Amino acid sequence: MTTLIDILSWVLLTLGGISVLIGGIGALRMPDLYTRMHAASVTDSMGATLVLVGIMLQAGWSLATIKLIAILLFLLFTSPTSSNALASAALLAGTRPLAESKQDRGGAQ
Amino acid sequence: MIVIFGVFLLTLLVITAIAIVRTDNLFVAVMLMGIASLLIAGNFFILDAADVALTEAAVGAGISTVLFLSALALTSERERSKSSRRVLSFTVVAAAALVLIYATFDKPRLGDPQAPVQTHVAPWYLENTPKYIDIPNVVTAVLGSFRGYDTLGEVFVVFTAGIGVLFLLGIGATPGALPKEQDNEGLRHYLIPRLVGRLVIPFILLFGLYVQFHGEYGPGGGFQAGAIVAAGIVLFALIEGERRALAVLPQRLLLGFMAAGPLIYGSVGIAGIMLGGNFLDYSPLSSDPVKGQHLGILLIEIGVGITVTGVLLSIFHAFAARGR
Numbered sequence: 001m002t003t004l005i006d007i008l009s010w011v012l013l014t015l016g017g018i019s020v021l022i023g024g025i026g027a028l029r030m031p032d033l034y035t036r037m038h039a040a041s042v043t044d045s046m047g048a049t050l051v052l053v054g055i056m057l058q059a060g061w062s063l064a065t066i067k068l069i070a071i072l073l074f075l076l077f078t079s080p081t082s083s084n085a086l087a088s089a090a091l092l093a094g095t096r097p098l099a100e101s102k103q104d105r106g107g108a109q
Numbered sequence: 110m111i112v113i114f115g116v117f118l119l120t121l122l123v124i125t126a127i128a129i130v131r132t133d134n135l136f137v138a139v140m141l142m143g144i145a146s147l148l149i150a151g152n153f154f155i156l157d158a159a160d161v162a163l164t165e166a167a168v169g170a171g172i173s174t175v176l177f178l179s180a181l182a183l184t185s186e187r188e189r190s191k192s193s194r195r196v197l198s199f200t201v202v203a204a205a206a207l208v209l210i211y212a213t214f215d216k217p218r219l220g221d222p223q224a225p226v227q228t229h230v231a232p233w234y235l236e237n238t239p240k241y242i243d244i245p246n247v248v249t250a251v252l253g254s255f256r257g258y259d260t261l262g263e264v265f266v267v268f269t270a271g272i273g274v275l276f277l278l279g280i281g282a283t284p285g286a287l288p289k290e291q292d293n294e295g296l297r298h299y300l301i302p303r304l305v306g307r308l309v310i311p312f313i314l315l316f317g318l319y320v321q322f323h324g325e326y327g328p329g330g331g332f333q334a335g336a337i338v339a340a341g342i343v344l345f346a347l348i349e350g351e352r353r354a355l356a357v358l359p360q361r362l363l364l365g366f367m368a369a370g371p372l373i374y375g376s377v378g379i380a381g382i383m384l385g386g387n388f389l390d391y392s393p394l395s396s397d398p399v400k401g402q403h404l405g406i407l408l409i410e411i412g413v414g415i416t417v418t419g420v421l422l423s424i425f426h427a428f429a430a431r432g433r
Contacts, residue, residue, distance in 0.1 A: 081301055081305040084301050085301070
Protein backbone atom coordinates (compact mmCIF):
# COMPACT_ATOMS: atom_id res chain seq x y z
CA MET A 1 0.00 0.00 0.00
CA THR A 2 2.79 2.39 0.97
CA THR A 3 4.66 1.57 -2.24
CA LEU A 4 1.49 2.16 -4.26
CA ILE A 5 0.96 5.58 -2.68
CA ASP A 6 4.63 6.40 -3.23
CA ILE A 7 4.45 5.46 -6.91
CA LEU A 8 1.22 7.43 -7.37
CA SER A 9 2.77 10.43 -5.64
CA TRP A 10 5.86 10.38 -7.85
CA VAL A 11 3.72 9.99 -10.99
CA LEU A 12 1.74 13.08 -9.95
CA LEU A 13 4.92 15.03 -9.12
CA THR A 14 6.47 14.12 -12.49
CA LEU A 15 3.30 15.06 -14.40
CA GLY A 16 3.21 18.33 -12.46
CA GLY A 17 6.82 19.04 -13.37
CA ILE A 18 6.11 18.30 -17.03
CA SER A 19 3.11 20.65 -16.94
CA VAL A 20 5.27 23.45 -15.52
CA LEU A 21 7.86 22.79 -18.25
CA ILE A 22 5.18 22.87 -20.97
CA GLY A 23 3.82 26.10 -19.51
CA GLY A 24 7.29 27.64 -19.51
CA ILE A 25 8.00 26.64 -23.12
CA GLY A 26 4.58 27.93 -24.14
CA ALA A 27 5.08 31.26 -22.40
CA LEU A 28 8.33 31.72 -24.32
CA ARG A 29 7.19 30.45 -27.74
CA MET A 30 3.61 31.67 -28.14
CA PRO A 31 3.12 34.64 -30.47
CA ASP A 32 1.08 37.17 -28.43
CA LEU A 33 0.11 38.04 -24.86
CA TYR A 34 -3.17 36.14 -24.70
CA THR A 35 -1.83 32.86 -26.07
CA ARG A 36 1.18 33.22 -23.75
CA MET A 37 -1.14 33.63 -20.80
CA HIS A 38 -3.05 30.60 -21.98
CA ALA A 39 0.17 28.59 -21.95
CA ALA A 40 1.30 29.98 -18.61
CA SER A 41 -2.04 29.07 -17.03
CA VAL A 42 -1.03 25.40 -17.46
CA THR A 43 1.65 26.09 -14.84
CA ASP A 44 -0.88 27.55 -12.41
CA SER A 45 -3.69 25.09 -12.80
CA MET A 46 -2.27 21.69 -13.76
CA GLY A 47 1.32 22.14 -12.54
CA ALA A 48 0.59 23.52 -9.08
CA THR A 49 -2.36 21.18 -8.46
CA LEU A 50 -0.51 18.02 -9.48
CA VAL A 51 2.62 18.92 -7.52
CA LEU A 52 0.65 19.85 -4.40
CA VAL A 53 -1.45 16.67 -4.51
CA GLY A 54 1.76 14.70 -5.02
CA ILE A 55 3.31 16.27 -1.91
CA MET A 56 0.07 15.66 0.02
CA LEU A 57 0.35 11.94 -0.73
CA GLN A 58 3.92 12.04 0.58
CA ALA A 59 2.87 13.87 3.74
CA GLY A 60 -0.01 11.51 4.59
CA TRP A 61 -2.71 12.56 7.05
CA SER A 62 -0.97 15.31 8.99
CA LEU A 63 -1.02 19.03 9.67
CA ALA A 64 1.19 19.51 6.61
CA THR A 65 -1.55 18.07 4.35
CA ILE A 66 -4.12 20.50 5.76
CA LYS A 67 -1.74 23.40 5.12
CA LEU A 68 -1.16 22.12 1.56
CA ILE A 69 -4.93 21.94 0.99
CA ALA A 70 -5.20 25.55 2.18
CA ILE A 71 -2.42 26.58 -0.25
CA LEU A 72 -4.15 24.68 -3.08
CA LEU A 73 -7.50 26.38 -2.37
CA PHE A 74 -5.79 29.78 -2.22
CA LEU A 75 -4.07 29.16 -5.58
CA LEU A 76 -7.28 27.87 -7.18
CA PHE A 77 -9.03 31.10 -6.20
CA THR A 78 -6.30 33.64 -6.85
CA SER A 79 -4.47 32.49 -9.97
CA PRO A 80 -7.51 32.50 -12.32
CA THR A 81 -8.48 35.88 -10.86
CA SER A 82 -5.06 37.36 -11.54
CA SER A 83 -5.06 35.89 -15.07
CA ASN A 84 -8.47 37.41 -15.67
CA ALA A 85 -7.37 40.79 -14.29
CA LEU A 86 -4.21 40.73 -16.44
CA ALA A 87 -6.08 39.82 -19.62
CA SER A 88 -8.74 42.41 -19.03
CA ALA A 89 -6.15 45.09 -18.21
CA ALA A 90 -4.34 44.24 -21.46
CA LEU A 91 -7.60 44.47 -23.40
CA LEU A 92 -8.39 47.84 -21.80
CA ALA A 93 -4.89 49.08 -22.65
CA GLY A 94 -5.58 48.25 -26.30
CA THR A 95 -3.71 45.00 -26.90
CA ARG A 96 -5.81 43.10 -29.42
CA PRO A 97 -5.63 39.31 -29.70
CA LEU A 98 -3.59 38.24 -32.72
CA ALA A 99 -6.28 36.10 -34.37
CA GLU A 100 -8.89 38.81 -34.09
CA SER A 101 -6.69 41.54 -35.57
CA LYS A 102 -5.85 39.29 -38.55
CA GLN A 103 -9.56 38.70 -39.10
CA ASP A 104 -10.21 42.44 -38.90
CA ARG A 105 -7.57 43.08 -41.54
CA GLY A 106 -9.07 40.33 -43.71
CA GLY A 107 -12.51 41.93 -43.40
CA ALA A 108 -11.24 45.37 -44.34
CA GLN A 109 -9.61 44.25 -47.57
CA MET B 110 21.31 18.18 -2.23
CA ILE B 111 21.08 21.54 -0.43
CA VAL B 112 24.20 22.68 -2.28
CA ILE B 113 22.62 21.82 -5.66
CA PHE B 114 19.43 23.73 -4.82
CA GLY B 115 21.47 26.64 -3.46
CA VAL B 116 23.67 26.86 -6.57
CA PHE B 117 20.57 26.63 -8.79
CA LEU B 118 18.77 29.44 -6.95
CA LEU B 119 21.88 31.64 -6.79
CA THR B 120 22.50 31.14 -10.54
CA LEU B 121 18.95 32.27 -11.24
CA LEU B 122 19.57 35.20 -8.88
CA VAL B 123 22.66 36.28 -10.84
CA ILE B 124 20.72 36.03 -14.13
CA THR B 125 17.91 38.13 -12.63
CA ALA B 126 20.39 40.73 -11.34
CA ILE B 127 22.01 41.07 -14.77
CA ALA B 128 18.54 41.40 -16.34
CA ILE B 129 17.63 44.15 -13.83
CA VAL B 130 20.77 46.10 -14.72
CA ARG B 131 20.32 45.66 -18.46
CA THR B 132 16.64 46.55 -18.84
CA ASP B 133 15.58 50.10 -19.70
CA ASN B 134 11.98 49.50 -18.72
CA LEU B 135 11.53 50.32 -15.04
CA PHE B 136 8.30 48.31 -14.82
CA VAL B 137 10.18 45.21 -15.94
CA ALA B 138 12.95 46.03 -13.43
CA VAL B 139 10.42 46.19 -10.57
CA MET B 140 8.95 42.81 -11.52
CA LEU B 141 12.43 41.30 -11.77
CA MET B 142 13.29 42.67 -8.33
CA GLY B 143 10.24 40.87 -6.93
CA ILE B 144 11.52 37.66 -8.54
CA ALA B 145 15.00 38.29 -7.09
CA SER B 146 13.50 38.68 -3.61
CA LEU B 147 11.57 35.44 -3.98
CA LEU B 148 14.74 33.63 -5.07
CA ILE B 149 16.64 34.96 -2.04
CA ALA B 150 13.72 33.90 0.18
CA GLY B 151 13.90 30.40 -1.29
CA ASN B 152 17.62 30.33 -0.65
CA PHE B 153 17.16 31.44 2.96
CA PHE B 154 14.55 28.72 3.38
CA ILE B 155 16.77 25.87 2.19
CA LEU B 156 19.42 27.15 4.62
CA ASP B 157 16.78 26.64 7.39
CA ALA B 158 16.36 30.35 8.09
CA ALA B 159 12.57 30.23 7.89
CA ASP B 160 12.03 33.51 9.77
CA VAL B 161 14.28 35.49 7.43
CA ALA B 162 12.74 33.76 4.40
CA LEU B 163 9.25 34.76 5.54
CA THR B 164 10.37 38.38 6.03
CA GLU B 165 12.05 38.51 2.63
CA ALA B 166 9.01 37.03 0.89
CA ALA B 167 6.52 39.30 2.66
CA VAL B 168 8.51 42.54 2.52
CA GLY B 169 10.83 42.12 -0.49
CA ALA B 170 8.65 40.25 -2.94
CA GLY B 171 5.32 41.47 -1.61
CA ILE B 172 4.96 44.96 -0.27
CA SER B 173 8.11 46.55 -1.79
CA THR B 174 6.89 45.61 -5.26
CA VAL B 175 3.61 47.41 -4.54
CA LEU B 176 5.45 50.48 -3.22
CA PHE B 177 7.83 50.51 -6.21
CA LEU B 178 4.84 50.30 -8.57
CA SER B 179 3.12 53.20 -6.83
CA ALA B 180 6.36 55.18 -7.07
CA LEU B 181 6.53 54.29 -10.76
CA ALA B 182 3.03 55.69 -11.25
CA LEU B 183 4.48 59.12 -10.36
CA THR B 184 7.30 58.97 -12.87
CA SER B 185 7.95 57.57 -16.32
CA GLU B 186 8.22 53.92 -17.16
CA ARG B 187 11.45 54.36 -19.15
CA GLU B 188 14.87 54.86 -17.69
CA ARG B 189 16.55 58.12 -18.69
CA SER B 190 19.38 57.78 -21.19
CA LYS B 191 22.65 56.76 -19.61
CA SER B 192 25.11 59.43 -18.57
CA SER B 193 28.58 59.48 -20.08
CA ARG B 194 30.37 58.38 -16.91
CA ARG B 195 29.86 54.67 -17.48
CA VAL B 196 33.57 53.86 -17.33
CA LEU B 197 33.90 55.39 -13.88
CA SER B 198 30.84 53.59 -12.47
CA PHE B 199 31.93 50.32 -14.06
CA THR B 200 35.37 50.65 -12.42
CA VAL B 201 33.83 51.32 -8.99
CA VAL B 202 31.44 48.37 -9.28
CA ALA B 203 34.17 46.03 -10.55
CA ALA B 204 36.53 47.03 -7.72
CA ALA B 205 33.80 46.51 -5.10
CA ALA B 206 32.95 43.11 -6.63
CA LEU B 207 36.61 42.04 -6.56
CA VAL B 208 36.95 43.06 -2.88
CA LEU B 209 33.80 41.09 -2.01
CA ILE B 210 34.97 38.02 -3.94
CA TYR B 211 38.37 38.27 -2.20
CA ALA B 212 36.57 38.45 1.16
CA THR B 213 34.69 35.21 0.48
CA PHE B 214 38.01 33.28 0.41
CA ASP B 215 38.19 33.70 4.20
CA LYS B 216 34.66 32.45 4.72
CA PRO B 217 34.32 29.02 6.38
CA ARG B 218 32.73 26.23 4.33
CA LEU B 219 28.93 25.91 4.40
CA GLY B 220 27.94 24.03 7.56
CA ASP B 221 31.50 23.90 8.97
CA PRO B 222 31.11 23.02 12.68
CA GLN B 223 34.26 25.03 13.54
CA ALA B 224 32.95 28.25 11.96
CA PRO B 225 32.80 31.22 14.34
CA VAL B 226 29.05 31.46 13.87
CA GLN B 227 28.65 27.93 15.29
CA THR B 228 31.10 28.32 18.17
CA HIS B 229 30.70 31.94 19.36
CA VAL B 230 27.38 32.83 21.06
CA ALA B 231 24.95 30.59 19.17
CA PRO B 232 25.52 27.49 21.39
CA TRP B 233 24.84 29.59 24.48
CA TYR B 234 21.52 30.82 23.01
CA LEU B 235 20.52 27.28 22.01
CA GLU B 236 21.35 25.87 25.46
CA ASN B 237 19.85 28.64 27.55
CA THR B 238 16.68 29.56 25.66
CA PRO B 239 14.71 26.69 27.28
CA LYS B 240 16.01 27.72 30.71
CA TYR B 241 15.43 31.49 30.61
CA ILE B 242 12.67 32.01 28.08
CA ASP B 243 11.19 28.59 27.32
CA ILE B 244 9.77 29.15 23.85
CA PRO B 245 10.37 26.73 20.97
CA ASN B 246 11.50 29.32 18.40
CA VAL B 247 15.03 30.35 19.42
CA VAL B 248 15.07 33.02 16.69
CA THR B 249 12.25 34.89 18.41
CA ALA B 250 14.00 34.51 21.78
CA VAL B 251 17.23 35.96 20.38
CA LEU B 252 15.44 38.69 18.44
CA GLY B 253 13.05 39.78 21.17
CA SER B 254 14.92 39.21 24.38
CA PHE B 255 18.63 38.38 24.19
CA ARG B 256 19.25 40.99 21.50
CA GLY B 257 16.31 43.25 22.29
CA TYR B 258 18.42 46.38 21.77
CA ASP B 259 19.05 45.47 18.12
CA THR B 260 15.35 44.93 17.47
CA LEU B 261 14.52 48.22 19.20
CA GLY B 262 17.00 49.83 16.80
CA GLU B 263 15.29 48.14 13.84
CA VAL B 264 11.90 49.45 14.95
CA PHE B 265 13.35 52.96 15.09
CA VAL B 266 14.85 52.47 11.61
CA VAL B 267 11.41 51.53 10.24
CA PHE B 268 9.84 54.47 12.08
CA THR B 269 12.48 56.92 10.81
CA ALA B 270 12.16 55.62 7.25
CA GLY B 271 8.39 56.18 7.43
CA ILE B 272 8.86 59.75 8.68
CA GLY B 273 11.45 60.40 5.95
CA VAL B 274 9.15 59.22 3.15
CA LEU B 275 6.24 61.25 4.53
CA PHE B 276 8.45 64.36 4.68
CA LEU B 277 9.25 63.89 0.99
CA LEU B 278 5.76 63.01 -0.23
CA GLY B 279 3.56 64.91 2.19
CA ILE B 280 1.25 63.47 4.75
CA GLY B 281 -1.19 62.37 2.06
CA ALA B 282 -4.94 62.49 2.18
CA THR B 283 -6.25 65.16 4.49
CA PRO B 284 -10.04 64.97 4.82
CA GLY B 285 -10.63 68.07 2.64
CA ALA B 286 -8.36 66.80 -0.13
CA LEU B 287 -10.17 63.49 -0.55
CA PRO B 288 -11.30 62.95 -4.11
CA LYS B 289 -14.92 62.71 -5.17
CA GLU B 290 -16.56 59.34 -4.71
CA GLN B 291 -16.69 58.53 -8.42
CA ASP B 292 -13.02 59.43 -9.02
CA ASN B 293 -11.83 56.95 -6.53
CA GLU B 294 -13.83 53.81 -6.87
CA GLY B 295 -10.87 51.49 -7.23
CA LEU B 296 -12.01 48.40 -9.11
CA ARG B 297 -15.52 48.41 -7.74
CA HIS B 298 -17.07 48.21 -11.19
CA TYR B 299 -14.99 45.15 -11.96
CA LEU B 300 -16.72 42.15 -10.50
CA ILE B 301 -14.29 39.22 -10.47
CA PRO B 302 -11.28 40.68 -8.57
CA ARG B 303 -13.69 42.38 -6.19
CA LEU B 304 -15.53 39.17 -5.31
CA VAL B 305 -12.37 37.12 -4.92
CA GLY B 306 -10.68 39.93 -3.02
CA ARG B 307 -13.57 40.10 -0.58
CA LEU B 308 -13.25 36.36 -0.13
CA VAL B 309 -9.49 36.41 0.39
CA ILE B 310 -8.88 39.59 2.45
CA PRO B 311 -10.30 38.24 5.76
CA PHE B 312 -8.03 35.22 5.44
CA ILE B 313 -4.99 37.42 4.71
CA LEU B 314 -5.70 39.44 7.87
CA LEU B 315 -6.26 36.24 9.86
CA PHE B 316 -2.99 34.83 8.56
CA GLY B 317 -1.26 38.08 9.56
CA LEU B 318 -2.56 37.70 13.11
CA TYR B 319 -1.48 34.05 13.12
CA VAL B 320 2.05 35.00 12.04
CA GLN B 321 2.07 37.75 14.69
CA PHE B 322 1.06 35.59 17.63
CA HIS B 323 2.62 32.33 16.50
CA GLY B 324 6.10 33.89 16.29
CA GLU B 325 7.10 32.29 19.59
CA TYR B 326 6.36 28.80 18.29
CA GLY B 327 7.14 28.92 14.58
CA PRO B 328 8.57 31.26 11.99
CA GLY B 329 7.00 34.67 12.23
CA GLY B 330 6.76 37.76 14.34
CA GLY B 331 5.92 41.42 14.17
CA PHE B 332 7.85 42.39 11.03
CA GLN B 333 6.32 39.68 8.84
CA ALA B 334 2.85 40.08 10.33
CA GLY B 335 2.91 43.85 9.82
CA ALA B 336 3.79 43.40 6.14
CA ILE B 337 1.06 40.78 5.63
CA VAL B 338 -1.65 42.88 7.31
CA ALA B 339 -0.54 45.92 5.30
CA ALA B 340 -0.72 43.84 2.10
CA GLY B 341 -4.29 42.79 2.94
CA ILE B 342 -5.34 46.41 3.44
CA VAL B 343 -3.53 47.55 0.28
CA LEU B 344 -5.54 44.90 -1.62
CA PHE B 345 -8.71 46.31 -0.02
CA ALA B 346 -7.70 49.82 -1.12
CA LEU B 347 -7.09 48.61 -4.67
CA ILE B 348 -10.43 46.87 -5.14
CA GLU B 349 -12.74 49.02 -3.01
CA GLY B 350 -11.13 52.40 -3.60
CA GLU B 351 -8.73 54.31 -1.42
CA ARG B 352 -11.50 56.34 0.15
CA ARG B 353 -13.04 53.29 1.77
CA ALA B 354 -9.66 52.06 2.96
CA LEU B 355 -9.05 55.45 4.57
CA ALA B 356 -12.49 55.26 6.16
CA VAL B 357 -11.48 51.98 7.80
CA LEU B 358 -7.99 53.12 8.85
CA PRO B 359 -7.73 56.94 8.66
CA GLN B 360 -4.37 58.56 8.06
CA ARG B 361 -4.33 60.03 11.55
CA LEU B 362 -4.70 56.55 13.05
CA LEU B 363 -1.91 55.24 10.82
CA LEU B 364 0.40 58.02 12.02
CA GLY B 365 -0.49 56.95 15.55
CA PHE B 366 0.38 53.35 14.62
CA MET B 367 3.77 54.52 13.35
CA ALA B 368 4.63 56.11 16.67
CA ALA B 369 2.94 53.44 18.81
CA GLY B 370 5.49 50.71 18.11
CA PRO B 371 8.63 52.46 19.41
CA LEU B 372 6.50 53.79 22.28
CA ILE B 373 5.24 50.33 23.31
CA TYR B 374 8.72 48.85 22.88
CA GLY B 375 10.40 51.59 24.91
CA SER B 376 7.70 51.48 27.60
CA VAL B 377 8.20 47.74 28.06
CA GLY B 378 11.93 48.44 28.45
CA ILE B 379 11.36 51.20 31.02
CA ALA B 380 8.79 49.07 32.86
CA GLY B 381 11.63 46.57 33.30
CA ILE B 382 13.73 49.29 35.00
CA MET B 383 10.79 50.41 37.16
CA LEU B 384 10.24 46.87 38.41
CA GLY B 385 13.87 46.52 39.40
CA GLY B 386 15.61 45.02 36.36
CA ASN B 387 17.63 46.44 33.48
CA PHE B 388 16.37 48.21 30.35
CA LEU B 389 14.66 45.65 28.09
CA ASP B 390 14.93 42.95 30.74
CA TYR B 391 11.49 41.34 30.78
CA SER B 392 11.97 38.97 33.68
CA PRO B 393 10.67 41.36 36.40
CA LEU B 394 7.41 41.95 34.47
CA SER B 395 5.82 38.95 36.16
CA SER B 396 6.38 37.08 39.40
CA ASP B 397 7.77 34.15 37.39
CA PRO B 398 10.82 35.32 35.32
CA VAL B 399 9.98 32.97 32.43
CA LYS B 400 6.38 34.25 32.29
CA GLY B 401 7.76 37.78 32.37
CA GLN B 402 9.91 36.98 29.31
CA HIS B 403 6.84 35.60 27.49
CA LEU B 404 4.85 38.74 28.29
CA GLY B 405 7.67 41.08 27.26
CA ILE B 406 8.25 39.33 23.92
CA LEU B 407 4.50 39.31 23.18
CA LEU B 408 4.23 43.06 23.89
CA ILE B 409 7.26 44.13 21.87
CA GLU B 410 6.20 41.94 18.93
CA ILE B 411 2.79 43.65 18.96
CA GLY B 412 4.60 47.00 18.95
CA VAL B 413 6.76 45.94 15.99
CA GLY B 414 3.70 44.69 14.06
CA ILE B 415 1.75 47.91 14.64
CA THR B 416 4.66 50.13 13.52
CA VAL B 417 5.35 48.12 10.36
CA THR B 418 1.66 48.17 9.39
CA GLY B 419 1.41 51.90 10.06
CA VAL B 420 4.57 52.82 8.16
CA LEU B 421 3.80 50.68 5.10
CA LEU B 422 0.19 51.86 4.81
CA SER B 423 1.14 55.53 5.36
CA ILE B 424 3.72 55.28 2.59
CA PHE B 425 1.18 53.59 0.29
CA HIS B 426 -1.47 56.26 0.92
CA ALA B 427 1.11 59.04 0.51
CA PHE B 428 2.07 57.68 -2.93
CA ALA B 429 -1.58 57.25 -3.90
CA ALA B 430 -2.48 60.79 -2.79
CA ARG B 431 0.51 62.14 -4.71
CA GLY B 432 -0.66 60.41 -7.88
CA ARG B 433 -3.91 62.36 -7.99
